[in-house]
Amino acid sequence: MVSRAASTRHSPPIPAGLGRDQLLEIYRYLRLTRVLEERLSALYRQSKVIGGLFRSLGQEGESVASAYALTRGRNQDILSPLIRNLGAMLVMGAAPIEILRQYMAKAESPTHGRELNVHFNDLEKGYLGQISHLGDMIPVMAGIALTFKLRGEPRVGLVYIGDGGTSTGTFHEGLNFAAVQKVPLVVIAEYNRWAYSTPPEKQFAVKDLADKAKGYGVPAVTVDGNDVVAVYDATKFAVERARRGHGVHFIEVKTYRRTGHAEHDDQHYVPKEELDWWAKENDPVDRYVQQVLQNAWAEERELKTIDAEVTAEVNEATDACADEPLPPGESALGGVYAAAPAAPPHWYRTL
Amino acid sequence: MADVTYLEALRQGLWEEMERDEHVFILGEDVGAYGGAFKVTDGFTKRFGEQRVIDTPISEAAIVGAAAGAAHMGMRPVAEMQFIDFISCAYDMLTNYVATARYRAGLATPIVVRGPCGGYVRGGPFHSQNPEAAFFHTPGLKIVYPATARDAKGLIKASIRDDDPVIYLEHKWLYRRIKETLPDGEEILTPIGEARLAREGKDLSIVTYGATVWKSLDAADQLAKDDGLAVEVLDLRTLLPMDDAAIMRTVQKTNKVLIVHEDTRTGGVAGEIAARINEQAFAWLDGPIMRVTAHDVPLPYAPTLEDFVLPQTDDIVKAARWLAAY
Numbered sequence: 304m305v306s307r308a309a310s311t312r313h314s315p316p317i318p319a320g321l322g323r324d325q326l327l328e329i330y331r332y333l334r335l336t337r338v339l340e341e342r343l344s345a346l347y348r349q350s351k352v353i354g355g356l357f358r359s360l361g362q363e364g365e366s367v368a369s370a371y372a373l374t375r376g377r378n379q380d381i382l383s384p385l386i387r388n389l390g391a392m393l394v395m396g397a398a399p400i401e402i403l404r405q406y407m408a409k410a411e412s413p414t415h416g417r418e419l420n421v422h423f424n425d426l427e428k429g430y431l432g433q434i435s436h437l438g439d440m441i442p443v444m445a446g447i448a449l450t451f452k453l454r455g456e457p458r459v460g461l462v463y464i465g466d467g468g469t470s471t472g473t474f475h476e477g478l479n480f481a482a483v484q485k486v487p488l489v490v491i492a493e494y495n496r497w498a499y500s501t502p503p504e505k506q507f508a509v510k511d512l513a514d515k516a517k518g519y520g521v522p523a524v525t526v527d528g529n530d531v532v533a534v535y536d537a538t539k540f541a542v543e544r545a546r547r548g549h550g551v552h553f554i555e556v557k558t559y560r561r562t563g564h565a566e567h568d569d570q571h572y573v574p575k576e577e578l579d580w581w582a583k584e585n586d587p588v589d590r591y592v593q594q595v596l597q598n599a600w601a602e603e604r605e606l607k608t609i610d611a612e613v614t615a616e617v618n619e620a621t622d623a624c625a626d627e628p629l630p631p632g633e634s635a636l637g638g639v640y641a642a643a644p645a646a647p648p649h650w651y652r653t654l
Numbered sequence: 655m656a657d658v659t660y661l662e663a664l665r666q667g668l669w670e671e672m673e674r675d676e677h678v679f680i681l682g683e684d685v686g687a688y689g690g691a692f693k694v695t696d697g698f699t700k701r702f703g704e705q706r707v708i709d710t711p712i713s714e715a716a717i718v719g720a721a722a723g724a725a726h727m728g729m730r731p732v733a734e735m736q737f738i739d740f741i742s743c744a745y746d747m748l749t750n751y752v753a754t755a756r757y758r759a760g761l762a763t764p765i766v767v768r769g770p771c772g773g774y775v776r777g778g779p780f781h782s783q784n785p786e787a788a789f790f791h792t793p794g795l796k797i798v799y800p801a802t803a804r805d806a807k808g809l810i811k812a813s814i815r816d817d818d819p820v821i822y823l824e825h826k827w828l829y830r831r832i833k834e835t836l837p838d839g840e841e842i843l844t845p846i847g848e849a850r851l852a853r854e855g856k857d858l859s860i861v862t863y864g865a866t867v868w869k870s871l872d873a874a875d876q877l878a879k880d881d882g883l884a885v886e887v888l889d890l891r892t893l894l895p896m897d898d899a900a901i902m903r904t905v906q907k908t909n910k911v912l913i914v915h916e917d918t919r920t921g922g923v924a925g926e927i928a929a930r931i932n933e934q935a936f937a938w939l940d941g942p943i944m945r946v947t948a949h950d951v952p953l954p955y956a957p958t959l960e961d962f963v964l965p966q967t968d969d970i971v972k973a974a975r976w977l978a979a980y
Contacts, residue, residue, distance in 0.1 A: 434750055439747060442716040442717075442720050442747065443720070443722050444723060446720030446731075447727055450723070453705055473747070476715045480713055480717075639793045640895075641756065641762065650933075
């Protein structure tokens, strides 16, 4: 269990080089992630979400804070999120309506109904959607960071991997490749305790994921993943180090997945007391709010205003797309190749 | 005018594209200082520098994955598999990540994955493979397989310029075995997706690709001499997308088809070609579509075993003779 007291900061000056406006912006993304997921959960129960719904409840803090440490804007840093990094995508500029459309497989979704959930990308804004094969994004992001290096661009790549994902071959091949090539890449390893139903003890024999990275000559730290400011601070350090040409940096964030793998999963394999403890005692959003208010970095009224704005934004996005059509079936055939025309439907479709 | 080998033609094509486009770079195992296991990239580091000829760890998935990431950013990476047998280590990356990227996410991934393939060289089970069928089933990939020096050059150049991911299969038995005069100063670009009529005939068609193009041509010579048969040989050059029109043209001309490939039989490319002929030119056939392929075993090492398993010129002669008499 992560000790809360050890990492809670009480000093009045805002740490990590953050300003008041940034603190409020971070809060906004935390709240937006949670409210948007709650909305998606409601839509899932109404069968409006077509596939599975994957929540990041309890780990929104590290997602938002790590992405927030990047340089954002057109053609700046690029990250590759996992399914529980909705917060990171929102920070990079993905719009709630895009997420809603993706989950509901709408024709107007970023992938026009071809891919699910947060599997989409906008390289100009700075996010590259994952595929379901965990670990694969490490080599791909190593290649993106390699391009930054080859072109002498002061840009950084950031890639997420879960505790289970670190068991894949591509994770190891990619991390080693990136380390040898000394590319500007930051790896955020999310120790969230559960890979579907598999606990870390059945996934690897090290205690900390950071130990794996050290084997590749990559500096690695372990951070309390539910301490938003600490994650931001560690990521900022790693990002700037990579930007200066010092290569890969690995940050393990200890957090906890408070929902099932997806909404269908009832988590019968998790002790209820454990879930209760993380919800009551170690919620990243609650902790952040307490920290901000206790240190008088912002007033409760300001946070309430943000809450209202975020809810209105999600309501508006939902209303705008909930009744949109799905893509027409025949639109499935095009776009496999750059220039080739769409394949014709099979012959019996015209009988 | 100079006689160049298949390998030298490939090397020239790579070199010319590196000179033409600064976005082109090479990555793979031992490609830099050593110049590649078969010396395809010999001298490249000296000319283009370590930044554009990158020696990598033994990590095919990372090589292909990193190439994909770089391609998303506008680069034109050429990834070498030291032997194409090792492409299976990057199967996930190619089929799940690379091949789907444009369709699912609108991402351009213009990479070339190339490497020496094929048998007849006593390479044993892991240095002799023909992996085309494993990727032939994957929408989003292109597969080219040159048989001549001219196409070795023309197809590598076309593959590098193509906006889609291309698997470029180069036959190591052909590397230094065949030579061709390629005019100096001519830009050779072989269009992807177009077959080549390697020999004209009227009695029977052989549809083939890779090293068996040469074995089929030898067989055709022999059949002309011994049997008076005029055998047509179609060199596919590109397997994906396949040139259906060229296949149907030759079927309609000779009405009998023998499909020849070096790869094993079950689930091989020949089965797909036969199905297409059946669907598109059934009425033109005067005999069954027949196959000459490797036997369905891993490729063994001993010369006696390898020669037995792989299709030989004599096999093609006998099969064609049988079909001609049908």
